[in-house]
Amino acid sequence: MKTFFTWSMLCLLVTISCNANNKPNSDLAFQKEKNHLIQTTKTDPNTRNIQVALLLDTSNSMDGLIDQAKAQLWEIVNELSYAKCGHNKIKLEIALYEYGNDGLPSQEGFIRQVLPFSDDLDEISKELFALTTNGGNEYCGKVINTSINQLGWKKNNDHLKLIFIAGNEPFTQGPVDYKDAATDALEKDITINTIFCGNYRQGIETMWKHGADITTGEYSAIDHNRETVHIATPYDDIILKLNHKLNGTYIYYGRQGAQKRQLQAEQDSNARSYSSANAVSRTVSKSSGFYKNKSWDLIDAAEDEAFEVEKVAKDELPKELKGKSKAELKQYIAEKSKTRKEIQQKIKELNKKRVLYIKENSKKDDTNLEAALLNAIKKQGRKKSFSWEE
Template sequence: MKTFFTWSMLSVLITISCNANHKSNSELAFQNEKNHLIETTKTDPNTRNIQVALLLDTSNSMDGLIDQAKAQLWEIVNELSYAKCGHNTIKLEIALYEYGNDGLPSQEGFIRQVLPFSNDLDEISKELFALTTNGGNEYCGKVITTSINQLNWKKNNDHLKLIFIAGNEPFTQGPVNYKDAATDASEKDITINTIFCGNFRQGIDTMWKHGADLTRGEYSAIDHNRETIHIATPYDDIILELNNKLNGTYIYYGHRGAQKRELQAEQDHNARSYSPANAVSRTISKSSGFYKNKSWDLIDAVEDESFEVEKVAKEELPVELKDKSEKELKQYIAEKSNARKEIQGKINDLNKKRMQYIKENSKKDDSNLETALLNAIKKQGREKSFSWEN
């Protein structure tokens, strides 16, 4: 079937000189990692976070679920990118866990944190596409409690903090009672939403609905084996051509910059592996405010007023930029930045026409992962003054 959803270390390196006040590359790398950790924990009063922890059953019967997750990631991101909350900046963070797989450590309860909260959409896509299924024991209460304890959940209750757990075995299995897990979630203002892969009534009988009810979350039953239908539109080819131009505006830097740019291309390929329409959805995501790569892209990095491009070491730049003067480099960045804005503007204009075409030519489908996620996020978001416009 062809058919979804770590932070990298900011590597600003100061040119080494004989001046004793200058730090070494390794010292800077360490400091940047510390700064990154501080950045992810500090509270910005003008920011509202949407934190989504996805807990996916990767036992043998869940190939269809994983396929839906891969196929629908970008449409989910796109829909969330339209979120508003007053004059606040919206940030999306996604964490990923797998559970119920015999290939996972039994001492951990057959659970693995695939990715902590991250806004690196390429990394999220990479890890999602790397998931494989295997037989195992599915402990819902255990994986919920683990995600509550391990993840860096926002303290302020103005943020939207959601757990989505999907699977098809009884919710009661394992060493941790799901009722205790729900109590832990409620204490941190985290809402648990459950997605049963199978018959709606069976999910109720095996306590999946009760698991959601305890935190006022949403219960959904989906057909996890249903293939995702992507609607092709007359605008797709133009958007994909613009994606190639968009990729040309990225200026990598740092010791992992080239690697991260390769990752970007790899995730473009993964999206295309399902369908051109899925690749279009990813392109739309790359034109949204959620797709930022300041840890390796100079254009995104210079948006941060504290970033000093003149302190990036020449050896950390692409070959074609190593011999440019500071003035020439800044001019080059400005030109690429303007080009990116223009391309993204064209993509977003075309996407409005694309969305209208899809609306007029698609049938409503309530039995998939995307619908279950978005319906719950929007409903619970409205309770915290979030709204959605596109």
């Protein structure tokens, strides 16, 4: 029973739906309010989902892996934002689990669902940065089985449904046989990708490759202790200044609006804690179609035809908007929306130059978490008619 930590990164895993587990009554009331303001939309036949469940082992030896996940999150999101699938709209959902930590309930197999499938990128970042490590038992088959049963996986096989599990202990441990869990995933068209933190041959010998092979997933071995290198570019300072202007276009509303606005600022700070270049990557993500905040931002909410701004309680608006009429509010929202789009377009144009500069001034690295995730996602996405282009 060695102390390690295998994580499930990007973890991904989670759409605030299904198991928005154990929420207090106040949160349930908030959800009802959201449903009243913004009608719950049925599955759009013209939408293709990329569902990523990240299973992270948070035992002691995995601190480096968690650091990579935090440092590389936004570049991964940015690369995925270039996804195309015919004329369909692409939606990214990430769920996150941790396992292999003595601080987790033993009766649950030392497993915790950190987030169900979610498209709330700020919430995903928050939970990722909150992860800590501790010694424990790493049960790969159990956490895979749990994620399959708990999460709201799409039933239609046109969607890209992926599990990523990372760790460094034998894949065979625990009460659930990994072969049974993988067979269940295969039947549900969910692909398991395994990331062994250590020697490539050792990962094969401890069945990490076989765990992926059953669902024709990808097996990778990475150096989880390698520090992420962020390349600074001549465009970074300009993009960060635009981020400040971009933040000024968000208009919170609702009972949790101010809190979510603060969360946005906190995740900007978390990104900066790794480097200015990482903060730039997050800013680029905020200019993509994946960064939407309809539950608390009036600009994003107004894109939904079912949204009625007049139904938002005046005392749940920012101070400067409480005295405005319905017509004045709509005009204000329209102006802010126009400004946001202009800023986001400038960021995108600068980012094209930034990406080119990074390519010309860095060496390709296939031994980190970002490379393992993106290589697998793109390869498996092509099988379902997804393509990637900037």
